[in-house]
Amino acid sequence: MSDSSQVDPADRAANTGRGSDRKTRITVLVALAANLLIAAAKAVGGLVSSSPALLSEAAHSVADSINEVFLLAALRRSRRPADRRHPFGYGKERYFWSLLAAVGIFVLGAGFSFFQGAEALLKPPAGESTSGYAAGLIVLGVALVAEGSSLVRALWQVRKQPGEGLGKDPALRTVVAEDSAAVVGVLVAMAGMLAHLATGQVAYEAAASLTIGLLLVYVAYRLGSGARAQLIGEAVDPELRDGIRELLDSQPEIDRVAALLTMRLGMESTLVAARIDLMPGLDSERVELVSERIKKHLRKTWPEADQVFLDVTEAPTDERADGELVPGERPGRRESKGRPGPTEPSES
Numbered sequence: 001m002s003d004s005s006q007v008d009p010a011d012r013a014a015n016t017g018r019g020s021d022r023k024t025r026i027t028v029l030v031a032l033a034a035n036l037l038i039a040a041a042k043a044v045g046g047l048v049s050s051s052p053a054l055l056s057e058a059a060h061s062v063a064d065s066i067n068e069v070f071l072l073a074a075l076r077r078s079r080r081p082a083d084r085r086h087p088f089g090y091g092k093e094r095y096f097w098s099l100l101a102a103v104g105i106f107v108l109g110a111g112f113s114f115f116q117g118a119e120a121l122l123k124p125p126a127g128e129s130t131s132g133y134a135a136g137l138i139v140l141g142v143a144l145v146a147e148g149s150s151l152v153r154a155l156w157q158v159r160k161q162p163g164e165g166l167g168k169d170p171a172l173r174t175v176v177a178e179d180s181a182a183v184v185g186v187l188v189a190m191a192g193m194l195a196h197l198a199t200g201q202v203a204y205e206a207a208a209s210l211t212i213g214l215l216l217v218y219v220a221y222r223l224g225s226g227a228r229a230q231l232i233g234e235a236v237d238p239e240l241r242d243g244i245r246e247l248l249d250s251q252p253e254i255d256r257v258a259a260l261l262t263m264r265l266g267m268e269s270t271l272v273a274a275r276i277d278l279m280p281g282l283d284s285e286r287v288e289l290v291s292e293r294i295k296k297h298l299r300k301t302w303p304e305a306d307q308v309f310l311d312v313t314e315a316p317t318d319e320r321a322d323g324e325l326v327p328g329e330r331p332g333r334r335e336s337k338g339r340p341g342p343t344e345p346s347e348s
Contacts (some may be wrong), residue, residue, distance in 0.1 A: 021075050021267075023038060027154050028075070031175050032068035034146040035061045037184075045139040049132035051196075052116040053208040054140065054187040059112035060185055060212060061143075064178045064227015066108065067101035071150050071171045074098060078266060088307060095230040098170035102224035105178070110216035117209030124202045134198055137190060144186045153181035170230070174223055181219045185212045207222060236262045236270055240302065248274055253290045255279050258313070270304045275311040287312055 039061035046055035075095030082089040129204060154176045192208025195201070241262055248257050255277040263271045276286060295308045 005029070021079065023157050023160075023174075024169060025072065027074050027150075027157050027175055028071045028171065030153050031150045031179060032065060033070075034150045035065040035068065038143045038146055039065055041139045042143060045132070045136040049136040050135050051133065051189075051193055051205060052120040053192040053205040053212070054136045056113040056116045057140070057143070057185055058190045058218065060109045063108035063216075064182060067104045067174065067178065067214050068102045070097045070104065071174055074171055081100065083239065084336060088265045088271070089267045089269055091174050091264075092231060094170055094267065095227045098174055099224055099231065101174050102227060103219045105181075105216050105223070106220035110213045110220065110228055113209050113213030115215060116238075117206045117213060120202050120209065122131075133193055137193060139189050140186050140193070144183065144190075147179055147182040147186060150177035151176070151183055154179055164345050170334070171226055172304040173226070176220050186216070188212055215289055230264060233263045236264060244272060244274075244298065244305070247298065248276060248294065251290075251294055253278050254284065254294075268304050269306050270302070271307045271309075272298065272305045273309045273311070275313055278312055281290035 039058055042054055042058035042061055045051070046058050069204070074094040077097070078094040080090040080093075154172065156178065157172060188208050189209050192205040192211075195204035243258065245257055245260050248254055248260070257274060257276055259273075259275040261273040263285075265271055278290070279345065291310050291312060294310060298305050298308050302318050
């Protein structure tokens with residue numbers, strides 16, 4: 001088998017990823033255009049009506065607009081090829097910029113919403129005027145249509161994108177989370193303004209602002225925790241890990257899989273490192289051929305597993321299922337080679 005056949009699966013995965021990135025970029029640009037327009041309208045409406053709920057939504061849209069700029073940077077920078085300083089590529093740039101987007105939601109959106117809510121409670125406007133609220137409600141109605149359209153576009157891409165879709169792409173996940181929070185936030189702001197109009201109590205709008213702030217804190221936490229896990233180094237899904245282990249364990253030359261470590265390096269890049277014991281009697285030349293064949297098999301079966309390392313070793317100790325070495329006799333060959341043994345948790 002030629003060397004080109006070895007890298008073809010990775011090339012196919014990269015081409016698929018670039019096509020997916022183009023669709024995600026369009027989704028982000030649609031969300032950015034909607035948020036910029038809505039942020040300006042909300043800000044004007046909020047200043048005219050002095051509505052704390054509407055001003056909180058304006059801050060929410062400004063934060064979303066800044067975050068979409070971060071996501072566009074993530075899509076561009078994460079596709080840079082590997083170099084000497086970054087031999088595994090720049091795939092984790094996507095998670096870094098997604099983390100910044102989560103911080104932006106927390107600081108700009110949630111922070112300003114809490115400020116508006118607290119100020120409305122502690123320093124209610126004189127006379128509690130509701131002039132201009134009709135225009136404010138119209139602005140929120142237009143925002144609801146725009147945010148809903150952007151959310152529909154993002155959800156459509158999630159449905160059309162093969163594989164893990166929403167869970168795998170942090171940029172797409174961020175757009176869906178932002179648009180979902182924006183739709184809920186608009187509805188909360190409208191409810192607060194209508195309650196204020198009906199009762200004359202600004203406390204309802206203050207409560208709406210605080211609710212929007214809590215919503216944004218939750219969204220920021222969920223997005224930030226996901227990006228953090230990927231930046232630290234998260235293992236692949238258990239199904240994929242078990243499939244890799246089963247493939248290795250089914251090879252006739254492998255006596256046992258002593259350890260299996262995986263880590264996502266990017267959207268279409270995964271590190272697979274396995275320590276394996278080969279059957280006795282294989283000479284060094286045969287060991288090299290077997291290792292290359294197994295690597296090619298792995299890459300062909302899972303194109304995203306582009307970084308595969310096999311450590312052929314004869315372990316002198318037993319190894320527990322959690323990967324910790326303990327004194328003991330080296331176990332013999334398992335009776336059933338077609339069935340994987342105990343699975344060690346992949347480490348980051």
